[in-house]
Amino acid sequence: MASEALRLEELIDRGYQQGFYTALETDTVARGLDEDVVRLISAKKNEPEFMREWRLKAYRHWLTLAEPRWSSIVHPPIDYQAISYYSAPKSRKDGPQSLADVDPALLRTYEKLGVPLAERELLAGVAVDAVFDSVSVATTFKDKLAELGIIFCSFSEAVQEHPALVRQYLGSVVPYTDNYFATLNSAVFSDGSFCYIPPGVRCPMELSTYFRINAINTGQFERTLIIADKGAYVSYLEGCTAPMRDENQLHAAVVELIALEDAQIKYATVQNWYPGDKEGRGGIYNFVTKRGDCRGANSRISWTQVETGSAITWKYPSVILQGDNSVGEFRSVALTNNYQQADTGTKMIHLGRNTKSTIISKGIAAGHGRNAYRGLVKVAKNAANARNYTQCDSLLMGDRCAAHTFPYIEVKNATARVEHEASTSRIGEDQLFYCQSRGIGPEDAVSMIVNGFCKEVFKELPMEFAVEAQKLLGVSLEGSIG
Amino acid sequence: MLEIINLHASIDDQPILRGIDLAVNAGEVHAVMGPNGSGKSTLAQVLAGRDSYTVTAGEVRYCGRNLLELSPEERAREGIFLAFQYPVEIPGVANIYLLKAAINARRKHRGEAELDAMDFLALVKDKLKFMGMDEALLYRHVNQGFSGGEKKRNEILQMALLEPRLAILDETDSGLDIDALKVVAAGVEAMRSPARAIILVTHYQRLLDYVVPDRVHVLSQGRIVRSGGPELALELERRGYGWIDAGEAERVGAAP
Numbered sequence: 001m002a003s004e005a006l007r008l009e010e011l012i013d014r015g016y017q018q019g020f021y022t023a024l025e026t027d028t029v030a031r032g033l034d035e036d037v038v039r040l041i042s043a044k045k046n047e048p049e050f051m052r053e054w055r056l057k058a059y060r061h062w063l064t065l066a067e068p069r070w071s072s073i074v075h076p077p078i079d080y081q082a083i084s085y086y087s088a089p090k091s092r093k094d095g096p097q098s099l100a101d102v103d104p105a106l107l108r109t110y111e112k113l114g115v116p117l118a119e120r121e122l123l124a125g126v127a128v129d130a131v132f133d134s135v136s137v138a139t140t141f142k143d144k145l146a147e148l149g150i151i152f153c154s155f156s157e158a159v160q161e162h163p164a165l166v167r168q169y170l171g172s173v174v175p176y177t178d179n180y181f182a183t184l185n186s187a188v189f190s191d192g193s194f195c196y197i198p199p200g201v202r203c204p205m206e207l208s209t210y211f212r213i214n215a216i217n218t219g220q221f222e223r224t225l226i227i228a229d230k231g232a233y234v235s236y237l238e239g240c241t242a243p244m245r246d247e248n249q250l251h252a253a254v255v256e257l258i259a260l261e262d263a264q265i266k267y268a269t270v271q272n273w274y275p276g277d278k279e280g281r282g283g284i285y286n287f288v289t290k291r292g293d294c295r296g297a298n299s300r301i302s303w304t305q306v307e308t309g310s311a312i313t314w315k316y317p318s319v320i321l322q323g324d325n326s327v328g329e330f331r332s333v334a335l336t337n338n339y340q341q342a343d344t345g346t347k348m349i350h351l352g353r354n355t356k357s358t359i360i361s362k363g364i365a366a367g368h369g370r371n372a373y374r375g376l377v378k379v380a381k382n383a384a385n386a387r388n389y390t391q392c393d394s395l396l397m398g399d400r401c402a403a404h405t406f407p408y409i410e411v412k413n414a415t416a417r418v419e420h421e422a423s424t425s426r427i428g429e430d431q432l433f434y435c436q437s438r439g440i441g442p443e444d445a446v447s448m449i450v451n452g453f454c455k456e457v458f459k460e461l462p463m464e465f466a467v468e469a470q471k472l473l474g475v476s477l478e479g480s481i482g
Numbered sequence: 483m484l485e486i487i488n489l490h491a492s493i494d495d496q497p498i499l500r501g502i503d504l505a506v507n508a509g510e511v512h513a514v515m516g517p518n519g520s521g522k523s524t525l526a527q528v529l530a531g532r533d534s535y536t537v538t539a540g541e542v543r544y545c546g547r548n549l550l551e552l553s554p555e556e557r558a559r560e561g562i563f564l565a566f567q568y569p570v571e572i573p574g575v576a577n578i579y580l581l582k583a584a585i586n587a588r589r590k591h592r593g594e595a596e597l598d599a600m601d602f603l604a605l606v607k608d609k610l611k612f613m614g615m616d617e618a619l620l621y622r623h624v625n626q627g628f629s630g631g632e633k634k635r636n637e638i639l640q641m642a643l644l645e646p647r648l649a650i651l652d653e654t655d656s657g658l659d660i661d662a663l664k665v666v667a668a669g670v671e672a673m674r675s676p677a678r679a680i681i682l683v684t685h686y687q688r689l690l691d692y693v694v695p696d697r698v699h700v701l702s703q704g705r706i707v708r709s710g711g712p713e714l715a716l717e718l719e720r721r722g723y724g725w726i727d728a729g730e731a732e733r734v735g736a737a738p
Contacts, residue, residue, distance in 0.1 A: 438583075438584035438587070441555050
């Protein structure tokens with residue numbers, strides 16, 4: 001057994017492959033946070049008064065809050081005054097009008113990441129709103145989408161061009177008072193993506209954002225707002241990576257989804273931020289609030305996430321099932337290796353009649369990784385015939401990792417049907433040896449076993465993403481076999 | 483083909499094999515019998531390269547090479563196949579995926595082109611039919627929800643596909659009803675060839691009614707205590723293991 005543990009350790013020891021750093025001139029605000037910084041961010045983005053006031057209200061509210069302590073994660077105290085709250089590549093000042101205006105170093109960064117920013121996109125059928133340290137660099141496919149009336153742009157641009165929509169929907173799912181990190185985000189968010197699909201329009205391509213944290217000591221505070229109007233459909237992909245650093249970086253994003261009557265939103269995330277080194281130094285602190293609101297009848301929101309990165313992952317993509325017959329789905333693969341910690345799950349809040357929710361959570365823990373599923377299923381008094389199915393599976397690799405499941409169920413209507421299944425298994429020496437005795441090398445065997453475990457989630461990802469997700473799991477777990 | 487010389491192996495410092503000597507030539511079928519705890523399965527697993535066992539002394543030569551230097555996957559690619567006593571379940575992985583990965587790992591090792599999906603499927607279906615197996619088993623997850631008989635047939639199916647030079651079957655007959663036993667035996671018999679050696683590890687004689695071995699070896703307390711022709715198995719059946727090692731080995735009748 002000892003040698004097996006050792007072997008697994010080697011397997012999971014392969015380093016972070018996206019740890020490069022792009023030398024760019026950046027426009028960074030001095031560290032620290034006060035009202036002036038909030039005003040400065042707002043001013044730099046030339047925001048209307050309602051935005052500035054909203055930020056300030058959030059900041060003032062934030063001052064009254066304390067960091068949440070209820071999750072299972074542990075980390076040294078975060079010094080919020082040591083963070084710079086705004087960093088943008090300098091070239092943005094003149095505003096790049098086309099790819100030719102974009103700093104070549106930055107384009108090379110995307111190339112290394114495999115983000116298709118240029119013509120390749122057309123082939124891939126992906127429109128990318130690339131977020132490079134807080135400011136959208138280039139938004140592609142905008143014209144094509146505009147023909148259909150679809151708005152897909154950076155958040156800053158939406159504030160300028162579509163202030164009425166922003167004003168109507170911003171904070172309507174995640175209010176600025178929601179929680180410590182969402183409130184902080186509301187005060188200082190720098191940019192993000194905005195998407196509006198008009199009534200009856202089916203968005204013809206997968207929309208995608210690629211987040212990447214680059215500068216030292218900058219928190220990244222993204223804000224994403226997606227609205228699918230009546231009968232609209234959109235599938236949205238979010239991918240994240242960050243370069244390697246010794247210090248920890250804070251990421252506190254907010255994503256709000258709104259599905260009106262008969263609308264459907266699919267939101268998929270592949271998160272591969274720097275997880276810290278083998279001793280647990282460095283890595284991203286990822287405190288994210290994601291919530292969707294099935295506001296209209298027969299609407300549907302699906303979250304699919306593959307979380308392989310970050311030192312800490314704290315996120316609970318949730319769905320408020322307001323509309324009658326609305327459907328909420330959450331599918332998650334969360335992998336923790338070395339000293340990574342993940343406390344993730346979902347909330348399904350059933351308010352409307354005949355609402356349905358499905359939760360599939362796959363947690364993989366290796367090394368000293370700690371993995372917790374935390375989920376709430378709530379059925380309100382008037383939510384007749386609500387149904388929920390929850391399945392939580394944990395896979396352990398080695399003998400120093402941990403997996404926990406914290407399901408919370410609150411049912412106030414007797415017609416509800418709530419099911420919960422949970423399992424914990426270990427990648428055993430047995431499975432590994434079985435594959436090896438068929439000529440399959442240990443790296444391929446681990447990858448095969450883990451991908452089998454995650455199959456139910458991967459099959460929900462768009463094809464290109466499913467492939468990327470499989471590779472990521474491979475990269476995160478494989479190591480050189482001696 | 484295979485030469486085992488004074489092999490000692492232990493698990494958690496507990497000696498299991500205490501000096502095994504055995505030579506198996508191409509074209510031969512050997513049966514290794516013995517009571518529970520005699521070291522039969524350990525021998526099979528050590529030959530396949532399971533690293534929870536520590537080889538403390540002795541050597542194993544396979545086709546002129548030192549077998550003990552090779553990793554389990556290298557042994558498999560060099561033509562060793564172990565049919566598991568308890569085939570392992572792998573949730574979420576389609577049986578056909580494992581089979582294809584196994585075949586292609588082997589082909590790649592030999593410098594052959596990987597089989598494409600069509601050729602592979604044609605090959606599998608052929609073997610499947612021979613084993614009397616339902617095609618649906620290909621698309622189910624590896625061994626998950628398989629009956630005992632299906633698991634064992636699946637092992638023989640893998641053997642048939644991988645065409646090993648040395649096949650080791652670890653109690654493949656245990657837990658099978660008579661019909662399944664016949665199918666499995668036919669599968670093994672079909673593998674008999676002048677270029678191939680087969681080692682049948684078994685507790686009972688009954689498989690040997692269908693696959694008649696060239697040599698029979700009886701293991702007790704980690705040593706081969708008696709070797710002979712097929713008649714040795716029959717005598718064992720009649721007189722029980724107590725005849726071999728009275729007082730220390732349990733009787734065949736008492737075994738589960």
